[in-house]
Amino acid sequence: MSWRNELLAVWAVTLRNALMGARNVFFFFELLFWPIVGVLSIGLMSRFLELTAAQASFVLVGTIALSVVNVCQLEVAYAVLLDVWSKSLKHQFLAPIGIRHLTLGSWIVGMVRSLAVFVLLAALGRWAFGFRVLQPGWLPLATFLLGCFLTAWVVGVAVCALITLFGNRAEAFAWASVNLVLVLAGIYYPISVLPDAIAVVARAVPLTYFLDAYRAHYGFESEFRAPIATGLALSALYAALAHWAFLAAIQRARRTGLLLKMSE
């Protein structure tokens, strides 16, 4: 396949997801409602508990990260979910499309949408709770967002693989399992407070390291020696694994007939 065709296929998916998102009122709801509710409730709780400004920043960073990752990973999962819901999966896989086109195209839309959510939540955090996302500077912020986007990509592709492997009945299980892993990643607390067995899981989540690196700029000592490098290395490893799992799931679905069943 030529580079032109590669880019065109990615663009086709990007445009499709953007159009679907722009026309669905529920997509808009999930884009704004839950993230705003999250920041307001956590921010107000931190005020009630009389947390210091640094402590409030700690939990708000986690809340915003969770929203950014959730919105972006949901969009990546739409690479398959939109076609599963509309029963058009077989048309998609009848075309010369690879999972790289599907996931990259969806990820681009996911990054744009979650960046919009981030800007909104950052503005809300500043206005309501005096929280400054730019306090660490542009580069740490960009690295933090990159970490969120990479984690979202891994999670979204993992959801795609699970759904393609077990059918749309596995949808709820897929969401629950990946969100559980995210919550373990020190969203609201340092992972040092977790029981040892759970802390091992948290240490395996890339987002843990990006949160750690970003929070260090708010006065919290880093728990890891090279958090950004570790986060990037883990992201690369999981991205490769998730891609392979999704590819294997598609091949299995072609073998078992699940690809056709999900289109009926």
Next chain:
Amino acid sequence: MLAIDAQDVEKTFRSGWPRRRETAALRGVSLTVARGAIVGVLGPNGAGKTTLLSILATLLTPDRGRVTVLGHDVVREAGALRRRLNMVSGRPSFLWSLRVGEIIAFYGRLYGVSGNALRRRVDSLIELCELVPYRRIPYSDLSTGLKQRVALAKALVNEPELLFLDEPTLGLDPDVAARVRTHIARLRREQGITIVLTTHYMREADELCDEIAFIKAGRILARGTSGELKRQIRLGEVIALKLDPARVPWLAESPGVLRCVEVDGWVECTVDEAENRLPELLRALHAKGIVIRNVQVREPELEEVFVELAK
């Protein structure tokens, strides 16, 4: 030159846990299709028609057998093959919020068409499939017939050399179905596309197909032109007579007559060979003083072949 060369294709579906159920969908199917031909795959529900088409279209991998489509192995060279074929299914479904033009354009981009070429392709397909007034209508707001036409437009977006039509007129009004059949015939005539179609409508198969393969329980039981199939299973020919008096019970006992039935005031006698039996029957009727008001000779309908083979 062959568009499809499938030999001894087997496919078994496994389901259930912990007790696994196995369903043999294809049990050694062999099928060859010449380039530019329209071949119909007929058979009762669950016969394996859709499974066969799905394997040929790379949506399903075979368990055993060798399948070459347009010179490509369907498993090892599926990527290259997908650029050259397309498919329409009986109950098409696309993303609900996308408009007609956007759906066709989306798939066009996946096949590497862009810019002005894409705009021209989308315009011409919308015109060909009579979708001009519906171009900006979301897919979810379309009627069944219009959805089928969108599916046909989408299937032509890559100018395929081979087109699979899985029940293309299922659930359509007769006039819409007739228009879809006209499109299909025109595609072969004007563009030389090879077409493999499955259908439950015998008239459709009779009208469109150069050849018909009859599949049942995962095996191809018979294959040939519509006429060859009718001769192959020896259904005989039908001599329809309008007589006065209308009822002549002894006709069924005449030599060479296989059976006689009364249909709408006609006596339809199925005979082994109409050419020899017709003069004999006419002479016998005349000798008994029975008035012959009308006579027609016809081959059995393809539907009768289907019923016979499906038994």
